Amino acid sequence: MVTVLDTTTPEKRVRHPEKAHRPDQPVQARKPEWIRVKAPNSRGYAETRQIVKSHNLFTVCEEAGCPNIGECWDKKHATFMIMGEICTRACAFCNVATGKPAPLDLKEPENVAHAVRTMGLNHVVITSVDRDDLDDGGAQHFVEVIQAIREEAPGTTIEILTPDFLRKEKALEKVVAARPDVFNHNLETVPSNYLTVRPGARYFHSIRLLQQVKEIDPTIFTKSGIMVGLGEERNEVLQLMDDLRSADVDFLTIGQYLQPTKKHHAVIRFVPPEEFKSYETSAYSKGFLMVSASPLTRSSHHAGDDFARLRENRAKKLAAAE
Numbered sequence: 243m244v245t246v247l248d249t250t251t252p253e254k255r256v257r258h259p260e261k262a263h264r265p266d267q268p269v270q271a272r273k274p275e276w277i278r279v280k281a282p283n284s285r286g287y288a289e290t291r292q293i294v295k296s297h298n299l300f301t302v303c304e305e306a307g308c309p310n311i312g313e314c315w316d317k318k319h320a321t322f323m324i325m326g327e328i329c330t331r332a333c334a335f336c337n338v339a340t341g342k343p344a345p346l347d348l349k350e351p352e353n354v355a356h357a358v359r360t361m362g363l364n365h366v367v368i369t370s371v372d373r374d375d376l377d378d379g380g381a382q383h384f385v386e387v388i389q390a391i392r393e394e395a396p397g398t399t400i401e402i403l404t405p406d407f408l409r410k411e412k413a414l415e416k417v418v419a420a421r422p423d424v425f426n427h428n429l430e431t432v433p434s435n436y437l438t439v440r441p442g443a444r445y446f447h448s449i450r451l452l453q454q455v456k457e458i459d460p461t462i463f464t465k466s467g468i469m470v471g472l473g474e475e476r477n478e479v480l481q482l483m484d485d486l487r488s489a490d491v492d493f494l495t496i497g498q499y500l501q502p503t504k505k506h507h508a509v510i511r512f513v514p515p516e517e518f519k520s521y522e523t524s525a526y527s528k529g530f531l532m533v534s535a536s537p538l539t540r541s542s543h544h545a546g547d548d549f550a551r552l553r554e555n556r557a558k559k560l561a562a563a564e
């Protein structure tokens with residue numbers, strides 16, 4: 243027998259080195275019928291992919307393995323993930339690769355702005371990996387991306403979905419001063435799950451971050467989201483809604499957690515659509531301006547249409563208060 247050594251193909255980087263030695267988690271054999279999505283193979287999808295690649299950009303749609311990619315990319319709705327495709331954290335739910343990130347791409351703000359204009363987006367969502375290795379957590383880079391989009395596509399509204407800037411003094415203030423239209427920061431799950439699901443983060447820090455955005459600039463819409471199906475109790479979700487309302491958060495998204503690999507947190511339960519509806523009703527009764535709760539809801543899903551409704555709902559509320 244002859245053993246052939248392949249010396250031409252570069253060694254593939256392990257995507258989740260920190261998870262490789264963890265025990266396998268149970269995998270749900272079959273997804274319920276309400277989770278099914280269309281395969282990503284339309285012309286619009288191919289065009290979006292081409293624009294993303296030709297600008298040397300990353301998207302959370304691909305990196306997180308989002309189930310909505312076929313639908314969103316067909317309409318040229320992609321969520322750009324800035325500051326590279328390697329995250330410094332290792333959350334148990336997330337499919338983004340973990341490790342030591344590359345230096346920032348200084349051309350990225352310009353490339354994002356150009357892609358936004360080429361795609362003709364009315365509304366764009368920009369997110370990032372966690373960059374705990376940078377002194378400001380990447381705040382200045384967010385600012386530069388926002389400024390570049392404002393310059394190149396002045397009609398496009400901008401939503402940012404940020405990390406928590408934990409222990410990065412003045413980072414938040416810097417980003418808020420760039421005046422994104424929507425400031426989103428996801429809580430991801432209820433506090434009792436933080437140690438197992440989001441161990442690098444602190445629940446009350448995240449709540450406080452959202453509250454500070456409103457304190458600094460009350461005109462900016464704030465938004466947060468969670469996944470369900472991670473073992474949370476209903477009462478915990480209701481308490482989380484109250485915590486977000488105490489921070490004056492405008493918009494809540496709730497979607498089903500899906501397990502990227504057997505090394506990630508298990509899906510404890512597929513939450514049926516009627517429970518999402520019930521969460522939506524409760525959230526509206528607690529005073530959110532907008533709620534999106536369904537199995538396939540993701541932070542950036544239909545973000546443009548939702549932003550238009552968010553603005554309308556605020557205008558109606560202000561008019562009613564006069």
Ligand code: SF4
Binds near residue numbers: 302304320540
């Ligand atoms: S829901 Fe968001 S992350 Fe998923 S494909 Fe759509 S834009 Fe991308």
